[in-house]
Amino acid sequence: MKIEEAKSILHGYRPNGADAANPHFREALALSRNDATLRAWFEKQQAFDQAMSADFEAIEVPESLCDAILSAADAAAAETPRSQWWRGRLAIGFAVAASIAVILTLTLTLKSQAPQSAAASPLAAFVISDAQHPETHGGHGEEAAALNRLLKLSTTRLSDPRAIDFPVLHDTGCRTLHLESRDVLEVCFKRNGAGLHYYIARRTDFPNLTAPSAPAIADHAGVSIASWSDQTYLYLVVSPTGRTALEKIL
């Protein structure tokens, strides 16, 4: 093996020693022990790589991210309950019988597509969970900023009809959540000192959800959520501090 080839290989040797037993590096490492020039180069490389890795390790991860992921997964699971009977420890015969029942149930469920209130839906659970982790939020983009300014105005009634351009908001960087691959826009704003979260979802993405044309408030363990809809969108506004903050501005 030539020195240059060894250098090329050793570029991929992680400074934390995780590759010590990897045979891919064996020959190049052996050469570095016997060649003073290569050894000096490799030591400098490792020092450099270690310093670079330390910077990546220093990237702060939001403390609440883990809980937010688990909550979102929980909400997503509630939205589309998965039949995972094949993973159980049931006897084969029972599994076959159960599968027939599951198929029948699923067929009936899919056919019915029963309407569900948006205020008590997995979408509501999803946005409530998200609203409780504002440290992961952030308004982005000009259009989102304009909407934020509008929502902050003391004269703005949230339920007033307004022209929402979902694609423009999305494409200009408005914070976008994903629930089962469906986009939900979110804009944070403050009114009367209370932090609120305004979510917009396309009705076509949630065809079985219903919401009244005038806002209705529901409470979930101290968190309040107002929901309403127009022809195109579902609107949900979450107040982590209760319904008073919502009642004043709807």
Next chain:
Amino acid sequence: MPTEDFTLLVKAHYKPLFRFAYSLTRNSPDACDLTQQTFLIWAKSGHALRDDGKSKSWLFTTLYREYLRGARRAQRVEALEDLPPAEADPPAPEADSYVGRRTGVVLEAMPEVDELYRIPLTLFYLQESSYQEISDQLDVPIGTVMSRLARGKAQLRAALSRKQVGSSPQNS
């Protein structure tokens, strides 16, 4: 409720995934979204990979694909694989001068590295993935990973050098 396996998977990998996402998106909210989306895809797909190494590679690969898939990003990300082969490595200053510098400088310099090289370099510096795993995650041959790491490091050194010169007292 998420299963115990899923909870363990999230706890084991959300931090390096977030750091990878952060290096791609360069802001915390987008990185949070990308990390969360990756795990939701896992949850939705019902993956049952028992080999943690494969799970990890799947998560990194999926996060990277989701990043590329983003419509806005896709417009900004160059057609990476269509870029012409890099010419000779740029002259790289000595590495020693950066060791012991203040933290955060690398993250400031990384955006100056071509994305073609920045992605494998980031995966390498996260130290979660071996050569071979990076090759799998980016779906490129091992030899390509090797050359991209070498060139990426050379570009990173050059970027760090520029920043060091730019922040020296005589330039202030």
